[in-house]
Amino acid sequence: MKHIQTVNKPSLQASLKKGGCGECQASCQSACKTSCTVGNQVCETMK
Amino acid sequence: MLDINSGAVHVVDKMIYDMMDTFDGTNDEDVVAALRGTYPEADLREALGELHELMDQKELFAPDIDVPPTFRQSGIVKSLCLMIAQDCNLRCKYCFGDGGSYGQERAVMSPETGRKAVDFLIGKSGPRKHLEMDFFGGEPLMNMKTVKAVTEYVHQREKETGKTIKLTMTTNGMLLNDENIKWLNDNNFAVVLSLDGRKAVHDAVRPTAGGQGSYDRVVKNFHKFVDSRQGGSSDYRGSYIFLRGTYTHKNLDFTKDVLAMRDEGFDTLSMEPVVLKDNPELAITEEDLPRVREEYDRLTKAYMDAHKAGKGFFFFHFNMDLSNGPCVAKRLSGCGAGHEYMAVAENGDLYPCHQFVGREKYRLGSLDEGVTDTHWPQYFRESHVLNKPKCRDCWCRFFCSGGCHANADLFHGEIRDVYEVGCEIQRKRLECALYVQAMLALEKQAKENN
Numbered sequence: 474m475k476h477i478q479t480v481n482k483p484s485l486q487a488s489l490k491k492g493g494c495g496e497c498q499a500s501c502q503s504a505c506k507t508s509c510t511v512g513n514q515v516c517e518t519m520k
Numbered sequence: 521m522l523d524i525n526s527g528a529v530h531v532v533d534k535m536i537y538d539m540m541d542t543f544d545g546t547n548d549e550d551v552v553a554a555l556r557g558t559y560p561e562a563d564l565r566e567a568l569g570e571l572h573e574l575m576d577q578k579e580l581f582a583p584d585i586d587v588p589p590t591f592r593q594s595g596i597v598k599s600l601c602l603m604i605a606q607d608c609n610l611r612c613k614y615c616f617g618d619g620g621s622y623g624q625e626r627a628v629m630s631p632e633t634g635r636k637a638v639d640f641l642i643g644k645s646g647p648r649k650h651l652e653m654d655f656f657g658g659e660p661l662m663n664m665k666t667v668k669a670v671t672e673y674v675h676q677r678e679k680e681t682g683k684t685i686k687l688t689m690t691t692n693g694m695l696l697n698d699e700n701i702k703w704l705n706d707n708n709f710a711v712v713l714s715l716d717g718r719k720a721v722h723d724a725v726r727p728t729a730g731g732q733g734s735y736d737r738v739v740k741n742f743h744k745f746v747d748s749r750q751g752g753s754s755d756y757r758g759s760y761i762f763l764r765g766t767y768t769h770k771n772l773d774f775t776k777d778v779l780a781m782r783d784e785g786f787d788t789l790s791m792e793p794v795v796l797k798d799n800p801e802l803a804i805t806e807e808d809l810p811r812v813r814e815e816y817d818r819l820t821k822a823y824m825d826a827h828k829a830g831k832g833f834f835f836f837h838f839n840m841d842l843s844n845g846p847c848v849a850k851r852l853s854g855c856g857a858g859h860e861y862m863a864v865a866e867n868g869d870l871y872p873c874h875q876f877v878g879r880e881k882y883r884l885g886s887l888d889e890g891v892t893d894t895h896w897p898q899y900f901r902e903s904h905v906l907n908k909p910k911c912r913d914c915w916c917r918f919f920c921s922g923g924c925h926a927n928a929d930l931f932h933g934e935i936r937d938v939y940e941v942g943c944e945i946q947r948k949r950l951e952c953a954l955y956v957q958a959m960l961a962l963e964k965q966a967k968e969n970n
């Protein structure tokens with residue numbers, strides 16, 4: 474494409490059906506911990 | 521350009537950017553009519569073709585996400601936070617735990633309570649294999665006796681159950697010495713170390729109980745610790761060492777603090793806004809927001825400059841895997857407080873998370889009685905972005921996952937509300953992170969094409 478460059482292969486829609494295994498790390502946004510926001514995590518099973 | 525419901529990130533030219541003011545997926549002619557004066561019609565039509573291509577691939581205007589079946593009705597507890605010592609050897613000015621005491625008597629957790637917590641976690645975890653236990657406080661190193669006893673018991677129970685319990689600790693570093701550094705390494709701990717950047721900044725907000733600065737002592741200890749891991753790991757899933765800082769109203773030029781830590785030789789960093797109510801000296805308020813936004817732009821630039829110069833460092837919030845991010849169920853669970861994650865107070869009482877300890881309304885039960893509260897766990901479970909009115913329409917809902925319940929409760933007394941100043945900062949930070957990731961991805965693509 475000339476006007477658009479897509480930088481990722483998004484997985485959000487696909488993960489509606491798969492996923493939810495709950496094996497990934499808990500994430501807390503508060504400053505006293507790592508402040509590990511969900512958006513900064515990766516999935517443990519769909520790699 | 522971020523497509524919220526697919527998670528696709530597109531880098532677009534100015535023309536597409538302008539077209540998106542009008543384009544809704546069905547009104548090509550309106551777009552052409554609106555911009556014919558600015559761009560050649562042929563270009564507009566070509567670009568519209570590309571936009572429709574993205575729509576066909578479901579990477580633009582992807583369908584709204586609803587609660588998927590993969591999001592279980594009720595949570596399974598897989599992570600516990602132990603208030604090992606509700607006591608501390610520092611008196612940080614912004615501490616939410618009142619110098620570690622959480623408004624209660626200063627006290628430490630007994631080994632017996634700690635072991636019960638391990639059994640509680642395993643008993644609640646159902647089929648989950650990967651569990652977590654965080655040693656928190658106050659200052660956990662003030663109660664190594666319990667930390668050691670619990671860790672030993674964890675290892676024993678791991679063998680008996682086949683589960684893995686990842687151990688983490690957050691410490692201020694005052695009591696780190698050769699002996700406990702070795703012990704933490706031998707036991708594979710992931711550790712979060714608190715440092716606020718420049719010495720003057722750190723000492724002003726993190727004094728000892730006796731009122732002295734703590735910088736020199738903790739930095740010396742942190743160096744020892746980081747060196748002992750030989751390179752270490754910046755992967756938060758491994759046994760990382762993170763240095764994290766808090767910025768306040770007094771150091772809104774916190775890029776300098778991030779860089780000060782980097783110059784001190786630490787390269788795995790995080791820096792976050794303080795959350796305080798009614799503290800005119802340190803609290804970050806709405807008036808600070810323009811300054812904070814500007815500072816994130818400055819940090820982004822410093823981050824990219826360092827990267828280009830081959831001196832890149834790891835900054836937690838800019839790190840993001842746009843292709844392999846968490847599933848929708850996880851994005852709805854968010855922090856999991858109250859349903860997948862709970863905190864155990866020094867006396868064995870259970871709360872939705874470490875920040876709720878001492879907020880009596882939210883007490884969930886105790887290790888002896890189990891979870892006796894029947895309302896909160898489900899309420900927390902269902903308090904996700906699709907049920908929080910202010911999050912439903914927020915563009916970053918699937919990255920932020922609805923913010924911190926404890927903050928919402930602090931400011932509004934209701935966890936389905938949001939803490940607005942935090943939201944503004946979150947959105948700005950995510951915007952910077954998406955920019956950083958898009959730039960890095962383009963750089964990678966360019967390299968591959970060469």
Ligand code: SF4
Pocket residue numbers: 491492493494495496497515516517518519845846847848849850
């Ligand atoms: S590991 Fe992946 S699929 Fe499992 S809950 Fe986490 S993000 Fe979802």
Ligand code: SF4
Pocket residue numbers: 905908910911912914915916917918920921922923924938939942943944946947
């Ligand atoms: S930034 Fe605020 S409004 Fe947006 S999703 Fe997060 S908590 Fe909700």
Ligand code: SF4
Pocket residue numbers: 500501502503855856857861872873874875923924925926927
């Ligand atoms: S409610 Fe806030 S402090 Fe508690 S676990 Fe969630 S993000 Fe962290």
